[in-house]
Structures are given as structure tokens and as C-alpha cells.
Amino acid sequence: MVQNLIERMSLEEKIGQMTQVTMSLVSTDVVGPAEDHGIDRAKLERAILTYHVGSILNEGGDGYSLAHWHEVLSEIQDVAIKESRLKIPLLYGIDAIHGATYTNGATLFPQAISLASSWNLDLAEREGEITALEVRATGIPWNFYPVLDVGRQPLWPRFWETFGEDPYLVTEFGAKYIQGLQGNDYGAPDKMASCLKHYVGYSAPSSGFDRTPAYMSERTLREIYLPPFEAAIKAGSPTVMVNSSEIDGIPGHANYHLLTEVLKGELQFKGFVISDCKDVKRLYTRDRVAASPKEAVALAINAGVDMSMVPNDFSFCDLLLQCVKEGLVPMARIDDAVRRILQVKARMGLFEPNHAYPDPLMKPMLAKKEHTGANLAAAQESIILLKNDKNILPLARTSRVFVTGPTSAMLSVLNGGWTITWQGTAEALYPKDKLTVLEAIKAKIGDAQVTSLPGATFNAPVDVAAAVTAAKNADVTIVCLGEKAYCETRGNITDLTLDAAQLYLAAELIKTGKPVIVVLLEGRPRVIQPIVAGTSAIVLGFLPGMEGGRAIADVLFGDVNPSAKLPCSYPKTPNGLMTYDHKPLEENEENSYDPQFPFGFGLSYTTYSYSDLRVAHEVIGEGENQEVSVTVKNTGGLAGKEVVQLYLQDEYGSVSRPVRQLKGFRKIRLEPGESQEVSFVLTPNDMSFIGLKNTRIVEPGTFKVMIGQLERGFLLK
Ligand code: BGC
Numbered sequence: 001m002v003q004n005l006i007e008r009m010s011l012e013e014k015i016g017q018m019t020q021v022t023m024s025l026v027s028t029d030v031v032g033p034a035e036d037h038g039i040d041r042a043k044l045e046r047a048i049l050t051y052h053v054g055s056i057l058n059e060g061g062d063g064y065s066l067a068h069w070h071e072v073l074s075e076i077q078d079v080a081i082k083e084s085r086l087k088i089p090l091l092y093g094i095d096a097i098h099g100a101t102y103t104n105g106a107t108l109f110p111q112a113i114s115l116a117s118s119w120n121l122d123l124a125e126r127e128g129e130i131t132a133l134e135v136r137a138t139g140i141p142w143n144f145y146p147v148l149d150v151g152r153q154p155l156w157p158r159f160w161e162t163f164g165e166d167p168y169l170v171t172e173f174g175a176k177y178i179q180g181l182q183g184n185d186y187g188a189p190d191k192m193a194s195c196l197k198h199y200v201g202y203s204a205p206s207s208g209f210d211r212t213p214a215y216m217s218e219r220t221l222r223e224i225y226l227p228p229f230e231a232a233i234k235a236g237s238p239t240v241m242v243n244s245s246e247i248d249g250i251p252g253h254a255n256y257h258l259l260t261e262v263l264k265g266e267l268q269f270k271g272f273v274i275s276d277c278k279d280v281k282r283l284y285t286r287d288r289v290a291a292s293p294k295e296a297v298a299l300a301i302n303a304g305v306d307m308s309m310v311p312n313d314f315s316f317c318d319l320l321l322q323c324v325k326e327g328l329v330p331m332a333r334i335d336d337a338v339r340r341i342l343q344v345k346a347r348m349g350l351f352e353p354n355h356a357y358p359d360p361l362m363k364p365m366l367a368k369k370e371h372t373g374a375n376l377a378a379a380q381e382s383i384i385l386l387k388n389d390k391n392i393l394p395l396a397r398t399s400r401v402f403v404t405g406p407t408s409a410m411l412s413v414l415n416g417g418w419t420i421t422w423q424g425t426a427e428a429l430y431p432k433d434k435l436t437v438l439e440a441i442k443a444k445i446g447d448a449q450v451t452s453l454p455g456a457t458f459n460a461p462v463d464v465a466a467a468v469t470a471a472k473n474a475d476v477t478i479v480c481l482g483e484k485a486y487c488e489t490r491g492n493i494t495d496l497t498l499d500a501a502q503l504y505l506a507a508e509l510i511k512t513g514k515p516v517i518v519v520l521l522e523g524r525p526r527v528i529q530p531i532v533a534g535t536s537a538i539v540l541g542f543l544p545g546m547e548g549g550r551a552i553a554d555v556l557f558g559d560v561n562p563s564a565k566l567p568c569s570y571p572k573t574p575n576g577l578m579t580y581d582h583k584p585l586e587e588n589e590e591n592s593y594d595p596q597f598p599f600g601f602g603l604s605y606t607t608y609s610y611s612d613l614r615v616a617h618e619v620i621g622e623g624e625n626q627e628v629s630v631t632v633k634n635t636g637g638l639a640g641k642e643v644v645q646l647y648l649q650d651e652y653g654s655v656s657r658p659v660r661q662l663k664g665f666r667k668i669r670l671e672p673g674e675s676q677e678v679s680f681v682l683t684p685n686d687m688s689f690i691g692l693k694n695t696r697i698v699e700p701g702t703f704k705v706m707i708g709q710l711e712r713g714f715l716l717k
Pocket of ligand 1: 057058059060095144197244276277488
């Protein structure tokens with residue numbers, strides 16, 4: 001069918017399929033809430049009938065009701081399916097990065113960095129399933145997610161969109177999320193298609209600012225940044241979005257090697273590649289690797305971009321037409337791009353009768369009660385206990401608690417960007433039935449037990465003297481610190497240290513001598529060293545989502561035994577940005593891996609012991625697996641969940657090898673006194689690395705397996 005269509009399409013129609021524009025380009029111009037923006041029929045017809053546009057996205061705006069989504073999407077499909085010459089359905093895409101972002105009342109989960117803190121892959125799969133159900137309830141079949149960038153630069157304002165610093169952790173979370181979102185068939189009515197982003201190397205800007213250059217070798221790229229994409233392509237993701245920045249001077253959108261040779265060649269990616277927002281133009285306006293807008297279009301399409309997220313005008317259509325007519329872009333490239341796009345549309349089922357329209361029967365899927373339950377469970381497993389001096393936590397319900405700090409009484413700080421709006425800062429639009437940390441504490445122990453004062457904004461003290469007095473009058477102070485919501489470049493910072501006003505507030509509270517518990521809500525690990533020693537406990541939420549307030553109160557008062565672990569290293573100093581999988585030469589007399597809290601760390605209200613670490617074979621041959629087992633026991637008095645983490649060190653290699661690398665993990669639940677044997681299989685891939693010739697190899701030699709404090713060696717012959 002796709003081939004038949006391609007044969008009947010004009011060049012203009014083909015180029016239209018390669019074009020994505022923003023919703024506001026086809027909406028009425030009214031100032032006011034998004035809900036008031038209906039479709040402007042004349043604008044829509046211009047987009048679909050004149051320019052043959054094949055895809056639309058939401059770029060900005062705020063939340064719609066389901067009814068409004070159904071209305072606008074139906075109108076769009078009416079024009080595409082009933083009025084256009086070839087009746088090709090339109091493909092709508094959205095950033096549902098932690099649930100159905102632009103839909104009022106949707107279930108909004110912990111953001112990726114928090115979800116990864118749970119180290120529970122079932123939660124990722126469940127989030128994928130629920131996101132698919134709720135986004136399909138709106139009628140949208142395509143999600144610009146998951147983010148598979150590896151978060152090794154904590155200054156980067158998109159750090160929280162990642163599953164952390166470790167390629168294996170990111171790979172596992174990404175693949176499980178895709179499984180939940182897509183199932184075996186992303187065209188099924190309750191499933192949707194994923195989009196892997198941002199291919200590739202976007203997350204490593206050397207300055208830490210968003211959309212600034214990364215400098216990395218092909219080896220580093222293949223060792224660290226590529227594997228999550230490789231696995232997700234194998235898991236069946238049909239679309240990929242391009243790195244909005246550049247690597248070694250080559251903008252993502254101009255990188256023929258990475259887009260065509262590696263992605264479509266080596267990795268055999270059969271789906272289509274979409275540009276990031278405005279990035280084809282930027283090859284001329286920003287990067288200056290093209291000397292005109294037309295050259296920019298030719299460069300991107302020839303590099304391997306199949307669809308351009310233009311998105312605010314139709315310039316791409318006109319320019320690509322000129323490019324083809326002038327021989328700057330071969331017709332074969334256009335046909336290849338269109339075939340890829342139409343094949344994905346076909347596999348989504350969009351050509352089947354009524355399938356491209358929102359399904360009224362899906363409406364009840366939005367914000368089902370059980371979805372809220374799943375969201376709470378995810379948040380509860382995402383809260384990391386970093387410090388608990390003298391077991392001050394959990395607090396007794398009879399405690400008189402003083403709650404203060406800039407993140408204590410807002411919902412946006414629990415959610416971050418892409419929550420209701422792009423920046424996530426529209427506090428007034430947040431649902432009234434969700435609880436801030438302060439409200440959740442009051443709900444748990446009663447208003448009479450709780451006093452509260454602001455203490456500080458994000459960057460200025462607010463009557464700290466009053467806060468100090470209140471702290472003195474309470475049994476314990478809970479000071480909620482962190483960051484306001486932000487997204488992309490607007491979250492750029494020049495210092496990883498938490499704002500001085502917040503550290504000052506905490507320091508003054510500590511001086512009272514009363515116990516101070518710090519709750520951190522932030523998109524990246526902001527340095528808090530000056531206050532760590534003085535605090536009694538530290539609870540890190542990152543961005544735990546709409547149920548995050550409740551989950552934090554559950555941890556503080558012991559209704560939940562914390563089980564989350566850091567998916568990244570938590571730096572002690574602004575420049576101490578070493579990752580856990582650093583090289584041996586990074587550990588010497590002058591420097592060492594010395595973070596505030598290490599990767600994989602997180603406390604519990606119970607204790608665990610590890611014993612009997614075994615490797616099945618002292619010697620294995622090339623291509624063989626190794627089996628590893630360990631016994632874990634709950635030695636404390638409370639049931640709990642423990643994350644069993646397996647690290648491997650390849651002791652000697654022709655390319656210097658990391659001191660350890662995560663190669664397996666399992667989250668298990670143990671009753672007090674209970675023990676369990678946990679086993680892992682290490683495959684040749686786990687023992688491999690990118691060698692001198694930039695290809696993946698396994699070298700014979702000795703390996704060390706590490707779990708807890710235990711170690712065992714084996715030889716690969
Ligand atoms: C972001 C992408 C996003 C796109 C569409 C861009 O600015 O980099 O992650 O999918 O906008 O909203």
C-alpha cells in the first residue's frame with residue numbers, strides 16, 4: 001500500500017509528509033488559555049491541502065480537556081482524510097514525558113531521574129503502559145519519549161529528563177518503558193509509538209549549558225552514549241529525534257555518519273528520523289555550517305533527517321522543493337524518507353477506518369484511580385534517603401513539626417518541566433487535589449502538629465529570624481530546598497551549588513540545635529556540602545511527580561521504608577564531577593572518587609547483609625556466559641526492598657577500563673530475617689568494550705565481580 005501511495009504522490013505531497021508544524025500555526029489567534037484555541041479552518045486547510053503537511057505537534061501551550069482534544073484532532077483528521085487528494089492521515093506527536101503532559105487531570109509520574117532512582121524496572125513498564133492509555137485517551141498516537149541521553153553532566157538543565165549517569169541503567173529503563181508504551185504492537189488502540197531522543201551525545205555539553213557543543217571521540221560515543229539507542233531500536237522503537245546540539249563541530253542534524261551510516265546502516269533502523277524543533281533552520285542561523293536556509297535543508301535531508309519539526313512556518317516545504325528541482329537533494333532520498341514515514345503511519349494503523357480519529361471509548365482511561373495508585377507506588381520507591389543520623393527518621397506522628405523552605409508548598413517543584421505547560425511553572429493550573437509536601441505532612445499528622453513559614457524563596461531569605469523561632473518551638477524542622485521548575489535552556493546555571501539563600505536558611509536552622517531534616521526537590525544534584533554535616537537527615541526526591549508530596553510524607557513518617565538509590569553521583573563540590581565508572585588514573589594521592597553520596601547509594605530503615613558471592617566458573621572461554629549468585633539477608637526489624645547491584649571490572653585492557661561498571665541489578669523484597677539468593681548471568685556483551693579500532697571487542701584476561709562489599713574474580717581465556 002505504501003509503495004502504491006508513493007507512486008501516486010506528487011513531489012509536493014511527498015515533501016508535505018516530511019513536514020511537521022506546530023498546532024498554533026493552525027489554531028485561532030486568541031489570547032488566553034489553550035482551551036480557547038480552536039482550529040482555524042482556513043489555516044488548517046492551508047497546511048494540509050496547500051502544503052500537504054503530514055504531522056503536527058504541540059509546541060508550548062497549556063493543558064486541554066479530553067473533549068477539546070477530541071474536537072481538534074477530529075477536525076484535523078477530517079481535513080487530512082476526507083478532503084486531501086490522497087487521504088493520508090495526519091500524525092500528531094506530543095511530549096508526554098512523564099504522562100499525558102498537555103491534558104488536564106492526567107496522571108503525571110516521577111520524572112526520569114526519579115523513576116531511575118527506584119531501580120525498579122516494573123515501574124518503568126507500568127508508566128509506559130499508563131502513559132499510552134492516557135495519551136491515547138486524547139487521540140494522540142505518538143510520544144516524543146523516552147529520553148535516552150546518558151546524564152553525566154549534572155549542570156545540564158535536561159539532566160532530570162535522563163535515567164542517570166550509567167549507560168546500562170539508562171538502557172534498561174528505556175527498553176522497559178518502551179515495552180510498556182508500545183507492547184508488541186504500537187498500533188494497538190491502547191498503545192502508542194515512542195520516539196528516542198536525542199540521538200546522540202546531546203547530554204554531554206562541556207559547558208553544562210543546554211544546546212552547546214560536546215567534544216567526544218567515536219569510542220566514547222559508542223561506549224557510553226550509543227548503547228541505550230541500540231537497545232531501544234532492537235526493542236522496536238519506530239522514530240528517532242536528533243541531537244539539537246553538535247559533537248566535535250558537527251551539528252547533529254548535519255551528521256551523515258551518525259544518522260545514515262550508523263543509525264540507518266549499522267543499527268538497521270527502519271523507522272524515520274525527525275529533527276528537533278527548528279534545528280534544520282539552525283544549521284544556517286546558528287551553526288553556520290550552511291550558508292543559506294536552502295543549503296541547511298539540503299544538508300539535513302542528505303544527512304538522513306526524514307521529517308523536519310519546522311514548526312512555525314512552511315518554509316521547509318518551499319525550500320526542499322527548490323532543493324530537489326535543483327538537484328541538491330536526490331529524489332531517491334525523498335522517496336526513502338516518505339516511505340519510512342508512511343510505513344510508520346501504516347503500522348500505527350492510521351490508514352484503517354476510523355483508527356486515526358480519537359476513540360471515545362478510550363476517554364475513561366484518563367486518570368483512572370488505579371493509575372493514581374501506580375503513580376504513588378512509583379513515587380514511594382523513588383524517594384532516596386541519603387542521611388539518617390541516629391535514626392531520627394522515621395518521625396513519630398506525635399512530633400511537633402515546623403515545615404519551611406521554598407519547595408515546601410508548591411506542586412511545580414515536585415514535577416518540573418513538561419507538566420501541564422512546557423516550563424511546568426504554571427502553579428495556578430496545577431490540580432487542586434494533589435498535595436504539596438506541607439499539605440501531605442499536615443494530612444498525615446494533623447494540622448495542629450504542624451507550623452510553617454516560607455523561610456526563603458529560591459534565591460532570597462524571607463524572615464529567617466521568624467523561621468528560627470518557629471524551629472526552636474518545634475521538635476523537628478523539615479526544610480524543603482531545591483529548584484524551581486524549568487525546561488531546556490531556561491534551566492541553565494553557572495554554579496552547581498544550591499542558592500546561597502537556601503543554604504543560609506538551613507544553616508540558621510541547624511544553629512538552633514534542634515534536629516533539621518532536609519528535603520531536596522531538584523532536577524539535578526545541587527551541591528549542599530556546607531549543610532550536610534549539621535543536618536540530621538537528608539531526603540532526596542529529585543522530581544517525584546504529582547504524588548511526590550504524599551510519598552515524601554510516607555517516607556518521613558515511616559509508612560514507606562525507603563528503597564531508592566542514586567542513579568548518579570551526588571557531587572560534594574561544584575567541580576568534583578567524577579562519575580562512578582571513572583578510570584583508574586582518576587584515583588591517586590591527589591584526587592579520588594569522593595562525591596557527597598556515591599552512585600547506587602541510598603539508606604533504608606532496615607539493614608541488609610550480603611554473603612556467598614559465587615561465580616559459577618573460575619575460567620570461561622570466549623563467547624561464554626558467566627553465572628553469578630549472592631545471598632542477601634534482611635538483618636533489621638522491618639520489611640524492605642533492596643537493590644542488589646552487580647558491578648564488573650575488566651582488570652586489564654588495551655583501552656583503559658573503568659574501575660567498575662554496573663552490569664546487573666535486581667530489586668527484591670525481604671521480610672525481617674528473610675534471605676534470598678539472587679543470581680545474574682553475565683554475557684560476552686557485558687564483558688566487551690569499544691577497542692582501539694572503535695569496534696566492540698572482548699579481550700581475554702581477568703575480571704572482578706563486585707556485589708556489596710564482596711568480590712570474586714574469574715579468568716576469560
Ligand atoms: C526539545 C525536544 C522536544 C521538542 C518538541 C524541543 O525543544 O528539545 O525534546 O521533543 O522540543 O516539543
